[in-house]
Amino acid sequence: MRYRSTRGHAPLVSADQALRAGVAPDGGLYLPQTLPQFEPNAFAEDQDLGALAGRLLRPFFADSALADSLPGICASAFDFPLPLVTPDPAEPGLQVLELFHGPTGAFKDFGARFLFRAFDAIANPDNPITVLAATSGDTGGAVGCAAEGARHARAVILFPKGRISAFQERQLCCWRDPVTALRVNDDFDACQRLVKTAFADKALSARHGLSSANSISIGRLLPQMAYWAQASLEIFARTGTRPGLVVPTGNLGNGFAALLARACGLPIGPVVLATNANATLSDWHASGQYTARQSIATLANAMDVGAPSNFERLSGFGADLVEDVVRVDDAAIRQRIVSTHAASGYIACPHTATALEAYARMAPARRAERVWIAAATAHPCKFADAVEPLIGQRLTPPPSLAEVLQRPVRLTDIAARLDELAAQLEPGRAG
Template sequence: MKLHNLKDNSEQVSFAQAVRQGLGRNQGLFFPESLPQFDDVEALLALDFHTRSAKILSAMLGDEFTEAEVKALVDAAFQFPAPIKQVEAGVHALELFHGPTLAFKDFGGRFMAQSLAAVSDGGKITILTATSGDTGAAVAHAFYGMENINVVILYPKGKISPLQEALFCTLGNNITTVAVNGDFDDCQALVKNAFDDEALRKEVGLNSANSINISRLMAQICYYFEAVAQLPVEQRKELVISVPSGNFGNLTAGLLGKAMGLPVKRFIAATNVNDTVPRYLETGEWDPKPTIPTLSNAMDVSQPNNWPRIEALCERKGWGLNELGKGAVTDEESKESVRALDAQGYLCEPHGAIAYRILKEQLTEGETGLFLCTAHPAKFKEAVDDILQRDIDLPAPLAKHAALPLLSLERDADFEQLKQVLRDAQ
């Protein structure tokens, strides 16, 4: 598999290099030089989740791994399902929260951990990532206890839910968590500064585990195929998928699937009031505003890292950006949608509810709708309890970590302080 740096096309790397390196020169994202095309998609969709995923990823990776080796990575990473549930006539939820940390990022985090272990040369590795909620837990649990790999996770202090925090800030061992006095964009800027420091990168063996890393996106492509495979054949041709979007990795993965032949009529980019992308699609002006804290905190991102990949893919495929659906939802509107879903017997949380609301607004007659539920409602228990005025149950993984003490460091959004944390983690 050959990939190039979107900011410097002269930098071309293999999958193994991209996984180990994370980011390219000048903070550039790696992007595939070419994508496989699946002509007989129906035959592919007839396979089971693991076999199909191995075929998709093998076709992308080329001769870097055998199909048997890819299947072993998939079997180790995807140890939980991605079921769809019908919410109402013609509208389905894709549940991506059945993994160990109850969020969609378990798929990408675990596949990246397996991939990195497979391509590692035994040298020192420090995973550095920023999280707006769910990435942290997925990465922490995926890499917990792995030899020769240290993990440092930055998150905005007081701006993720207490249960999200408990899931990854109670582990210790090779996992260091840092509560940053700032917002998610501050955390993301620190990560980028670290990757720009060549000496630091070499000193600590720096790597990234958020959706910057191409292995994460590749894993996420697989559950879009799994979702379509579960739909009746007659509903696949007019399928509209609504994606709750923050850093835009999830939407990127879906569009990559479409580019390879997945039958999706169109995608919708659903955001909260941090609406840089919907405004850009409307006006053509990239104008990030200061990040606003919301109930859907994992989407509180004003400068989404993955957007350049979406633009590159659309340009390659000749897709107009105006073909993307878009919409932004306020906290009050997301609350209304949580209640509306609950009234239909489906328990959801604010992120999934945002995707549902915009899907319902834009779905037309004859179309089938699918919206992504990216986290278990109990991860946002305080918000959901308040919205629905009842006490929802805690799943066992959350109850276990909620009872443990937090082990996080607290630091300012200061690069010198981060460098010291990275060195101390060795």
């Protein structure tokens, strides 16, 4: 398997080279040159997620330095529950895939844990890796947790000042070496631009072995296919019908992973993207014209993206594969959290609520055509300040999230400038 750049001006590379580079030399994003095709019966019914992921990802890592390590990486990375639940017994056609049972309470644990295990397998003391990760909320926590204690890779996490929840900020800044948290005095898009600028500086990138853990890295997207595969296979085996997916998305990583899984033959029906009030994707879907813009702050802050990086992948892959894009503003998010809890007792984080609202807006006949799977992307305790007043009760964090509150915090403030980031990358500063 070889990987190509979306911009078409970079050499083909192996999977491990694509993971290590993060971004292609021409500034493009890596995609598999070809896609393997699977039949549903290629996967055993009783396979746990680690075994299923190893089977699904095997062709993507063929002939790479990670081929032999892949089964162990998957087994180690995906060792936590992945429940598919019915939040409201009165609405059995709606299933919620809870992606927040990993150590940092967010779906980003899947990709981050896979990626850092892969990095430790391909890096060495003489050729280490520095992972730059811009985060709008949950990526950084997952990256920090996955990187803590890594032997040959360090993580430098950039996040926007004043744009994430108090708990998210604490979770970004509580990890020990080799992890550094940088609070950027700007928005997420500025953090993302700063990371891309650092990659474009060839001398800086080579000096520090820069790589990415954002969804611009193909190493983040590929493992995310696994949970969509497992959930869709379960519903397909039960009903004989391909389930539809409702995917909360900001930078388009989670949504693109679902489309990638479907393109590989997994039994997935229509894919609906749910966004917050940031209108870039919904306007594109309505008009056919893509216009990046400044992000705006919302209650679902991990999706506060005005220039989603993975649109570059989507536009060259098959943008017509997206069934719909539903924009959900803060008022509707709040109301959906309230109404869902009142109807069934189920507690949704603001991002999950965008998916539930997108489902609720479907015509009844469309909902009845198939089972729909909505992704629950983060534990509601990560947004307790927003959720608790709406449902009128205190939330109890799971042990992994409660432990974050006991850890000391380490962070450095910087401006959104390459020279300030470069200074933090020098030995003795980051990590």
